[in-house]
Amino acid sequence: MQQARSRRAFGTSAAAGQQSSNDSGAAGKKAGTPDTPQPAGTTKRSLTFAIGGILALLGVTSYTLLRQPSGVPVEVATQSKPTPSSTQTALESVATKRSDALKKLDSLTNKERREEAKRLGLLTAEEVDAVLHAKENSWFIEPVAGGSRLRVDTNQVSSNDPLEDYLAWTTLSSNATNRHMFSVFDGHAGYLCAEQLAARMGPMLDKSLEVIAQLAELKKGIKKPEFEAGDKALVKTIRQIEREAGLNWDHVPLALTATFINMDYELVTGALAEFRKQQQLMRMDELLGPAVSGSCGLVAVVDTEAKEVVVANTGDSRALLGVRLKNGTWKAVRLSQDQTADNANELARMAREHPREDSVIHRGRVLGGLMPTRAFGDCRYKWPLEAQQDLFPILYSRGHRYATTPPNYVTPPYVTARPVIVKHMLSDDDKFIVIASDGLYDQLSDAEVIGSVSQWYEAHQMSASTLTTEDDNAATHLIRAALSTDQSGRRSDTYIRRLLAIPPPHSRRFRDDISVTIVTLNAE
Ligand SMILES: *[C@@H]1O[C@H](CO)[C@@H](O)[C@H](O)[C@H]1NC(C)=O
Numbered sequence: 001m002q003q004a005r006s007r008r009a010f011g012t013s014a015a016a017g018q019q020s021s022n023d024s025g026a027a028g029k030k031a032g033t034p035d036t037p038q039p040a041g042t043t044k045r046s047l048t049f050a051i052g053g054i055l056a057l058l059g060v061t062s063y064t065l066l067r068q069p070s071g072v073p074v075e076v077a078t079q080s081k082p083t084p085s086s087t088q089t090a091l092e093s094v095a096t097k098r099s100d101a102l103k104k105l106d107s108l109t110n111k112e113r114r115e116e117a118k119r120l121g122l123l124t125a126e127e128v129d130a131v132l133h134a135k136e137n138s139w140f141i142e143p144v145a146g147g148s149r150l151r152v153d154t155n156q157v158s159s160n161d162p163l164e165d166y167l168a169w170t171t172l173s174s175n176a177t178n179r180h181m182f183s184v185f186d187g188h189a190g191y192l193c194a195e196q197l198a199a200r201m202g203p204m205l206d207k208s209l210e211v212i213a214q215l216a217e218l219k220k221g222i223k224k225p226e227f228e229a230g231d232k233a234l235v236k237t238i239r240q241i242e243r244e245a246g247l248n249w250d251h252v253p254l255a256l257t258a259t260f261i262n263m264d265y266e267l268v269t270g271a272l273a274e275f276r277k278q279q280q281l282m283r284m285d286e287l288l289g290p291a292v293s294g295s296c297g298l299v300a301v302v303d304t305e306a307k308e309v310v311v312a313n314t315g316d317s318r319a320l321l322g323v324r325l326k327n328g329t330w331k332a333v334r335l336s337q338d339q340t341a342d343n344a345n346e347l348a349r350m351a352r353e354h355p356r357e358d359s360v361i362h363r364g365r366v367l368g369g370l371m372p373t374r375a376f377g378d379c380r381y382k383w384p385l386e387a388q389q390d391l392f393p394i395l396y397s398r399g400h401r402y403a404t405t406p407p408n409y410v411t412p413p414y415v416t417a418r419p420v421i422v423k424h425m426l427s428d429d430d431k432f433i434v435i436a437s438d439g440l441y442d443q444l445s446d447a448e449v450i451g452s453v454s455q456w457y458e459a460h461q462m463s464a465s466t467l468t469t470e471d472d473n474a475a476t477h478l479i480r481a482a483l484s485t486d487q488s489g490r491r492s493d494t495y496i497r498r499l500l501a502i503p504p505p506h507s508r509r510f511r512d513d514i515s516v517t518i519v520t521l522n523a524e
């Protein structure tokens with residue numbers, strides 16, 4: 001599969017448009033970003049507007065975003081199959097209905113919109129199917145000696161335009177090939193940060209595992225490793241974490257922690273240093289765009305030989321394990337902790353790290369703005385104040401609407417990308433793992449998620465079963481359930497037909513992007 005979205009270019013105006021969809025979100029539901037950021041330093045702004053304008057006149061409006069990752073290929077979710085013409089027709093009629101609805105909704109006030117959205121024409125059942133099937137994907141991973149077979153089902157249904165979630169997966173090359181990475185990156189303030197994570201997480205994780213194995217050999221006095229210059233920062237991060245955490249930490253948790261920290265260092269601090277060194281305004285968006293944007297990240301490493309799963313989580317995506325008990329009932333087990341103000345551990349950590357700052361969590365958000373308490377990117381919660389004062393006016397004028405300093409910005413950094421790790425030894429009762437962005441959990445409880453996927457499992461993975469489900473793809477089956485269930489937990493086909501008729505950006509008031517990966521263990 002190709003990295004279809006990886007070479008997207010954007011200009012200053014496109015960046016502004018893309019972020020505006022973001023702050024329109026959120027009434028009632030979650031949104032990762034602040035409501036109305038105000039530019040800092042308005043006088044400087046007019047000057048930097050002029051610079052932006054001159055660059056635009058020179059035709060400097062588009063940039064290739066992705067730095068080429070090295071090492072293992074990473075598959076990033078994208079529409080993979082040719083779309084049948086009947087589906088294409090249905091998708092076109094969805095687009096027409098949504099664009100008519102958009103004209104209607106744009107002319108209304110927020111309050112009127114909420115009412116009007118309930119009166120929009122419904123999609124047909126065929127149109128709903130076309131939307132639900134457009135990005136689904138499903139495949140098997142065959143075991144190498146000693147492992148077991150996995151089935152993977154993925155799907156994404158967007159609310160933001162463009163979608164700000166990314167899914168990425170790869171088979172790790174280090175230590176045999178029964179180690180597989182599955183991940184979800186839920187972007188906010190645009191997609192730029194999530195896009196980088198999706199492309200670079202797999203290769204960097206592999207590199208971390210390699211470095212850790214070499215360091216282990218060094219300790220045993222077997223071989224002196226030779227690290228490449230480009231890996232120096234990563235090696236330093238790994239050694240630092242080992243010193244803090246004790247030397248006998250397992251390789252995979254250590255590698256995940258080091259990778260998350262080093263990745264964020266590259267995106268936020270490294271990119272800033274690079275920009276200051278080069279002083280090239282032309283490269284500003286490419287280098288600093290991903291730092292201004294932000295993303296949650298959840299990475300699960302499933303080892304089918306060692307029979308373990310290790311989950312690293314930064315933010316509010318969630319991994320769940322579906323367990324089938326001996327008597328046939330199903331149980332949901334969380335493999336990650338949400339990092340938001342609802343998590344008492346996170347509140348305590350924030351208070352400890354920023355003593356005497358009462359407003360560090362304000363209205364349930366970091367400095368009143370950011371919903372997750374840990375995240376990648378989001379330099380408005382990380383850069384030193386001087387760097388923000390220096391660069392934010394220019395970035396803002398170039399369309400980066402989140403390049404603004406939050407109120408009460410006293411002791412940065414306020415947000416870390418350091419993950420919380422959960423390790424679980426897999427037993428025969430453990431049947432599948434659900435990895436999803438918070439858009440899914442806005443709609444369904446853990447028990448409802450496992451309940452829904454267990455129906456699919458019993459129909460598709462138990463040989464004697466006579467059950468069937470409407471969708472062959474487990475992720476599609478789950479997303480259909482999520483979008484068909486209303487606030488009071490009632491399920492109806494009318495609900496999803498109405499919900500999917502609402503056009504972006506207004507849809508963001510009713511639903512978030514939903515991205516799901518389901519990994520079936522010991523698949524038939
Ligand atoms: C490789 O995997 C095997 C089996 O899971 C494990 O015993 C061994 O310690 C691993 N080696 C490294 C370097 O991670």
Ligand SMILES: *[C@@H]1O[C@H](CO)[C@@H](O)[C@H](O)[C@H]1NC(C)=O
Nearest residue numbers: 324325326327328329330331
């Ligand atoms: C199945 O077993 C679990 C734990 O052993 C128990 O809590 C549950 O009530 C049982 N359910 C039924 C229907 O027997």
